[in-house]
Amino acid sequence: MYAMSLAQIGYFVNIRELARASGVSTATVSRALNDRAEVSEATRERIRRLATELGYAPNEPARTLVRRRSDTIGLIWDSGQEARGQHNPFLLGLLSAVRTALSEADYHLMLLTTPAAEEADGSYLQAVRRHNLEGVIVLTTPPDDRCLRVLAASNVPCAGIDTGFTGPRTVRVSSDNAAGAEAAVDHLYGLGHRRIATVTGPLHLPPAAERLAGYRRACERLGLAVPPEYVTEGDFFLASGETAARKLLDLAQPPTAIFAAGDQMAIGAMHVAADAGLSVPRDLAVVGFDDIDASALVRPSLTTVAQDQRALGEAAVTALRGLLDAGPGKTKLEAEPRIIPTRLLVRGSSRPRA
């Protein structure tokens, strides 16, 4: 309590004072606090107690300097979407999961900033070196980010969630997009639907391509025909879902169900159906992907393939730690992607037809 008041007025103890107070050398204090084996249990305990009593906190910059490691991980997330005013609704969940997992592993987290447009190709790499970062976690960033490519090409350990980049010490973590899409189609098929169309995301993005592949695979397995006009490309946003749905419903043989690769597009499809006087799910069933907040709030609520943000975040941290522990030599880990299962949430937009 005495110590707390000291700390509150801005007085901090350093290792030297702690040593003086406990009657040993700074080296012993350091050993005790860092759980080195060569300290007697008695002195360790004494130092420990005194440390908390005096409110001692190690100076991390100093530790980093001498140990040559910071126990700090950098975090990068997509700012391209932000620029367009579009926030990826997953980011927050991923961020929380990553933060929690990292702190449980005793790593600190530093938020890296996307560089200004100029020729700052190496700025992520520079940041890593400036701060002695051990590795970087990248959240849903477009693979065409030059600055990021430079980073991935370096020997800095990187774990990416839903990213497409590769490099010597890179791991990718992502949801099982294909299986999720398959589950969605299976679900609709089980409901009796035989004319199932899809609205995809931008097909140059891996998740979008994988979801389409899953859709195709399920249709093939189930013996469903997929006329070319049943596959329409969107951009994950609302308007593109509306446009696509309008096109699909205008077909001579309109689908009775739509699987959209993103929830916003799925919601757009529901709007169009309502405007056309169709009842969801009776006249048209809709399944989305992602489980954004809005999916539970719209009416009817949206059946969707939910991603497990928590598991994704934890997997990214685990993967990164794997890279860190393996050391610079082991480049074999690169290709080993981490796939996280999805979960189908059946809601109002696809309840069994009466």
Place this chain on the structure above:
Amino acid sequence: MYAMSLAQIGYFVNIRELARASGVSTATVSRALNDRAEVSEATRERIRRLATELGYAPNEPARTLVRRRSDTIGLIWDSGQEARGQHNPFLLGLLSAVRTALSEADYHLMLLTTPAAEEADGSYLQAVRRHNLEGVIVLTTPPDDRCLRVLAASNVPCAGIDTGFTGPRTVRVSSDNAAGAEAAVDHLYGLGHRRIATVTGPLHLPPAAERLAGYRRACERLGLAVPPEYVTEGDFFLASGETAARKLLDLAQPPTAIFAAGDQMAIGAMHVAADAGLSVPRDLAVVGFDDIDASALVRPSLTTVAQDQRALGEAAVTALRGLLDAGPGKTKLEAEPRIIPTRLLVRGSSRPRA
């Protein structure tokens, strides 16, 4: 280009090598790179060029150690909501804004982790000292967080967005909740509504209390009666909005319009109205607060009082920098809150009655 390849194989230049390469002492290099006046323009330019060429990056831990300042800000956000699986939809916008504003001011950002439950009351404070953080930004954290109270009570500069804590070097930034609520009521009044009820948030939270105050003030100014049963307390989540709306619509004199202090509750009210066979906005107008993503996606789309996340984030950074520049002496700044205007987004749930 040559330098880049060196950096990519993990070879880093430090100030000593830079000095050798440019034929001066490390002192001169330091002066040149830190824009000290005592260096000749010629050598400064030469050193600069060589630095970028060789991919030199200063070692921040070392700089922090010797300068006794880290240029780093800590970031804390509410994890209570996360634990309950409820993400505050604003967080992401605030985070981006804070990150951008901070990096423009040449500060680095460190994510702090909420401590495990144990008796870690001082852990934020400890983190600040460990990393030599200059200050902390707190995003929407409940004011009853003990760990946070210890931090706020210290002399660490803190800027909080939508938080209720106070301390010797603390600034609070928040939306103009009262004015926003007033604008919502004015809007409904302008549409011809005279029986306007409200669903509040938990009234122990400042934003909830302020929005209710604004509602009351507007009603008073407009000469509208506010029977006690027109004010129902919710918790910002969907279900509470539904419950409240049911109660309101069951009244002998049901309101023709509802102002909900949060969008989720407003959407809940719309659900209840629909279930009761009422048409929104014809039979019941609804206005929310926050402008969460879902508000633009539901049907009818939700009229809402939008918070300016960008401005909030920037204001927090500005306020914090004010505290930092003022130094430990100036405790006067504490009480000066930053109020950010809101914006009424008129959408389908309150379009003029036919």
Place this chain on the structure above:
DNA sequence: CTGTTAGCGCGTTCAC
């Protein structure tokens, strides 16, 4: 088991 010593990379005195 413990103490002494030597830097980690940098900014900052002092001299010149």
Place this chain on the structure above:
DNA sequence: GTGAACGCGCTAACAG
């Protein structure tokens, strides 16, 4: 205008 020397707080090597 520039260089040499020192030390920030801490850990690691080496003695004892």
